[in-house]
Amino acid sequence: MRRVLALLLLPTRYHLLGSLAIVLLVGSVISGQMLDRTSFANSELHRDVMDRWGAPIVQPSPSVRYVPSGAVFNTLSPLPLQSQEVVVDATMNYRKRGLVYFSGFDFTFRGDYTAKNEQARDIDIAFVFPIQLETNKVLLSNLLFTVNGQPAKVDLENGSDKLVWTGRLSAGAQVAFRVAFHGRGLDSLTYSLDPAAPVRNLHLSMHIRGGENFDYPDGVVPANASRSHGDEVWLDWRYDSLQSGIPVGVILPSEKSFDQLIATMVRRGWAPFLLFFAGLCALCLYVDRPLRMYESYLLSSSYALFFVLLAYLAAFLNFYVAWLLSLATAGGLALGYLRFVLPAVATRYVVGLLASSLVVPTAAVVLQGYTGLIYTLEIVALIATGMVLTTRPHVRALIDRVLALPEAAPVAPTLEGEAHVPTA
Secondary structure, three states: OHHHHHHHHHHHHHOHHHHHHHHHHHHHHHHHHHHOOOOHHHOOHHHHHHHHHOOOEEEEOOEEEEEEOOOOOOOOEEOOEEEEEEEEEEEEOOEEEOOEEEOEEEEEEEEEEEEEOOOOOOEEEEEEEEOOHHHHOOEEEEEEEEEOOEEOOOOOOOOOOEEEEEEEEOOOOEEEEEEEEEEEEEOEEEEEOOOOOOEEEEEEEEEEEOOOOOEOOOOOEOOOEEEEEOOEEEEEEEEEEEOOOOEEEEEOOOOOOHHHHHHHHHHHOHHHHHHHHHHHHHHHHHHOOOOOHHHHHHHHHHHHHHHHHHHHHOOOOOHHHHHHHHHHHHHHHHHHHHHHHOOHHHHHHHHHHHHHHHHHHHHHHHOHHHHHHHHHHHHHHHHHHHHHHOOOHHHHHHHHHHHOHHHOOOOEEOOOOOEEOOOO
16 A cells, blocks of 8 residues: 555655646636637737628528508518529638637628519519628629619618618519629628518528538528538528528638637646656656756746747747747757756657657647547557567666655755665
8 A cells, every 4th residue: 555655646756736737827828818719819809800801791681561552651561572592602711810710701692582563453662682781891892783684773871781672563563683792701691581571482502612611500590402522612592482581591611720729739738748747757767866846847837838839929920830839949948958957868758758748749639630540649659668668677677666665765866966865
């Protein structure tokens, strides 16, 4: 029992608790800021991007209301559209602020609508199409509105945010509208149908270029059909008849969120740090040179420095460049200090220790599709290394000495850093 207890308390001789506390403290601060996209580095990133680029697009479908000809326009009734043929062509145009790549996109909207007078008499109708100028940053030079193929007057002055057309429709007659414009938005695009009128012959087609993935917002109906090829996605919604309007739409593709990658590295950082610290303890036992308290804390700080540097450098540099610079800086500090603290023979072991505990785990986060494979290969390498080392006589002697700690005299460092065994 004493032997087991001594083995469990062995890391405390190398100041594990204080060292781990440094890494956990840095990790909690950095990950908290990374996950709060709107306030990292004291800037309101998302609001800034929305102000400059546009907001998530919620495009309502047009509504048609009517009264019998000659009646006063105070009792408007909904007139269902006979058909809605909508085509959205979107191209991703990512907006980078700090560490975050926001899913900005340019899009072209074209909607063809028909309305038919099924009454036995003439009716006066009002066709209303919301534009939402501010939220989708519409380029008015590309706005097109036609009625029966003829250009119609577009009046968006005085703060108006909708197209309005009024006219008379004789019994049994049909009118066709086309609305087309170019806009830009952020994150998602939703097409919201008129809840006050039944839906007939709806066909919405979306073509998205420049992204590898997509999702659906809460409360929307997924596409009836979808296909993808490379970085292109085609989505189709088709309904012949619905009793009431439903929202349809998509969350557009996003690039790798580097803030999320860094936050994941930080959250997992304690585990590879324990591997680093365990290897460091074994190395110190091997060369018979225990670490002093300040040495352990300085090495832990250099390890944690990697995450701090990566978080802030990536806000200004390419992520992969920032990752390499952070590895070089943090690893270089730890390696240089350990070359001074430990004998020169330990250098190659320190390099391997830093590679297995810092380079490989962070690379596994970046290469998300290969994370399991990378960790499996690292475990195989560690097991193989352990097998090779334990075949060497001096390593086996060291293990026997560690397992016999309760019977051995305590090892204490001298002022010069040399280890000696007190004598009676």
